[in-house]
Amino acid sequence: MVNLRDFDLNLLVIFKTIMEQRSISRSANELGLSPSAVSHALGRLRDMLNDQLFYRTAKGLEPTDRANEIIVQVEDGLAFLSNAISAQQQFVPATSTRVFSMQVADYVSGFFLPSFSSRIRQEAPNITIDIVPFSISADSVWDRVDVQIRLTPGRLKPKAVRSQRLMLDDVVVIMRPDHPSASEPMTAELYASLPHVKLSQSSTGTTVIDDALAERGLQRHSALIVSNWDTIPDLLMQTDMIAIVPSHLLSLDQRLKKLKAAPLPLEEVVFSFDLCWDKSSEKESGHKWLCETIVEVFNAQTQEVDK
Known part of the structure; x- marks a missing residue:
């Protein structure tokens, strides 16, 4: 076991920086030290850990197997120490500029x-x-x-x-009140058959609706894919497209109160x-x-x- 009284924790900060920069000179610039100071620190680490840690290649410094093994523990340890110290510095909302x-x-x-x-x-x-x-x-x-x-x-x-x-939250299907299908019971088949306006997958990060339909042998037509929610209520009022929303949103967005809502006929889908x-x-x-x-x-x- 290493005697921590004899170990300079700054060496771990330098080691982490070299792992990130893969260069003595770039690491020195990042740390505000001279290249010779970084090289000296790396030499001390090599002696303490009994490993070369890095070797030179045409692309820069490459870590040894030992360096790759310990970097995760080093990063976790430094993060823990940093947070432990930061926790002692009281955050004051009224004066903070964070x-x-x-x-x-x-x-x-x-x-x-x-x-x-x-x-x-x-x-x-x-x-x-x-x-x-x-x-x-x-x-x-x-x-x-x-x-x-x-x-x-x-x-x-x-x-x-x-x-x-x-x-x-439960999911509901919304459409304009005079939509041609407004008076029909909302079934999975009807839901899949109607043209949809939906948020892009990059906005929601999920394909859960399409997956649930596929399990029933159904596929919907996404007539319009948008990147943000705000445009959807107005689009529904002017087209025959439908959309889905969390049920809580019906009471929080005044525009949705003008639309007809029905439970999504895919019972397993919740938000x-x-x-x-x-x-x-x-x-x-x-x-x-x-x-x-x-x-x-x-x-x-x-x-x-x-x-």
């Missing part, structure tokens, strides 16, 4: 963001909320995004991230909305405040609908 990045599912952004923004302006007027689109993969953004409010099709919770369920975050940041005080605020605002909104 920037938080979020991904918000398009279905709920319309009713959530106005109330959330109002709350933020009262409690933390100097922070910035950056909304990042879901066109960026929902599973590979944790270096850019603090939290997600994410559509999770079905009842299962998201994998590989920390999550808290915000809402589990779950989850607050998700990466485990490495969950103990940091600003992050905890952000998550708690999101949950409180979301609960207030949905409880108002359920009254």
Whole structure:
């Protein structure tokens, strides 16, 4: 076992940087050190770990098998230490100028963001909320995004991230009240036969509807695919297309009150909305405040609908 009293933890920071940069000079520039200081630190690490760690190639430094083995533990350990220290630095919403990045599912952004923004302006007027689109993969953004409010099709919770369920909702089919099929019972066959306007898969991240129809030997015609929810209610009022929404949205979007709604005839399909975050940041005080605020605002909104 290494005696930590004799081990300089800064060496691990330098090791992690070299793994990222694959260059002594670029690592030195990143760390604000001289190349000779980085080379000296790497030499000390090689002696301590009894491994070359990196070898030179025409493309730059390449890690040894040993380096590849330990980098995950090094990154986890440094993240843990960083968060433990950050947790001691109290986050003060009223004076903070921090920037938080979020991904918000398009279905709920319309009713959530106005109330959330109002709350933020009262409690933390100097922070910035950056909304990042879901066109960026929902599973590979944790270096850019603090939290997600994410559509999770079905009842299962998201994998590989920390999550808290915000809402589990039924799905309804909507159309204009004088639609030619408005008076017909909504069956799976009728639903599949009508022209659909739907959110793009990059916006929702799911094909659950099409999968459920395929299991019944059915296929729908997506007449129009759009990138955001806001245009859909107006499109429905002027066409014979249909769409689906979470049932809670019927009471939260005034435009939907003018449309006819019927239960989606695919009983297994539900919409779950989850607050998700990466485990490495969950103990940091600003992050905890952000998550708690999101949950409180979301609960207030949905409880108002359920009254």
